[in-house]
Amino acid sequence: MRITNAQITATMHNSMNGNSAQLGKIMQQLATNKRLLLPSDDPIASVRVMRVQREEASLEQYRKNIDNVSGSLSTQEANLTSMSDAMLNVRDRLLWAANGSNTSEDLAAIAGELENLEKTLFSAINVRDEEGRYLFSGTLSDTPAATYDTATETYSVTGNDKHRQAAVANGVLLAENVTAHSVFGAGLDMLNELHGLVATLKDPLLDASDPAVRAQIETTINQLDTTHNQLLATVTELGGRQNTLTLLSDSNDEVSLVNKKIEGELSNLDYAGATIDLNNYQLALQATQKTYLKINQLSLFSLL
Secondary structure, three states, rough: OHHHHHHHHHHHHHHHHHHHHHHHHHHHHHHOOOOOOOHHOOHHHHHHHHHHHHHHHHHHHHHHHHHHHHHHHHHHHHHHHHHHHHHHHHHHHHHOOOOOOOOOOHHHHHHHHHHHHHHHHHHHOOOEOHHHHHEOOOOOOOOOOEEEEEEOOOEEEEEOOOEEEEEEEOEEEEEEEOHHHHOOOOHHHHHHHHHHHHHHHOOOOOOOOOOHHHHHHHHHHHHHHHHHHHHHHHHEEEEEEEEHHHHHHHHHHHHHHHHHHHHHHHOOOOOOHHHHOOOHHHHHHHHHHHHHHHHOOOOOHHHO
């Protein structure tokens, strides 16, 4: 079979082009530390890498959600703690008012302090976050959590008792808020009892020795204690949610570490093997080039 110069040239060019392409690919792999430059390099590994990357994207969103929920819960806990302190101050003054030695002037002075604390608690229930949303209004975050009706002189809850849910792990939703309904009750009985007592104690005709006054004070104390216990239970429950978030965050981090290990094993380059391949292709290319040059120098005249 006769081999023409054109066939030899084509064969040599194909060989050099193939070696050059492989050299370029290996050099790019070394520069990026990536074994998989194209899905076609390893289709099965590429599919697994994409699955891992999708899961990692979900984990990143879970991290953001956990941070947001944790921050929101911390803000709510701080506000509830402030309310608890205000309630304890109310209780101290109620116990002082229950002292039988108080004069009507003493009770009027106590009423002034209780009125300020009443306003403080009402404002705390309607506290907003940095975005202007009411913290304790449930899902009606644009609506105040509580209102005061001047006609009936009563407080009532105007938000709802629903919770905003956030995805914090695969298949796990966590409530990111507490509601005035769950903490104070739909009727805000504690504030209404306190409001009525303040009006009684401010009456200039009040008889400080009247047993009805003491009974009203005791009723207010009992309602205050009930509400305060509900509030403390809510704070405890918020702490439980924070613990859950910590556990889920740690779990997500562990999954992320496993994903990065798997992705690395699938896509990262074996430097030692790539270096050997690089040297081999360089030698092959050099050998092909030398062979091509020698063949091109051959002619019938060199054999005469």
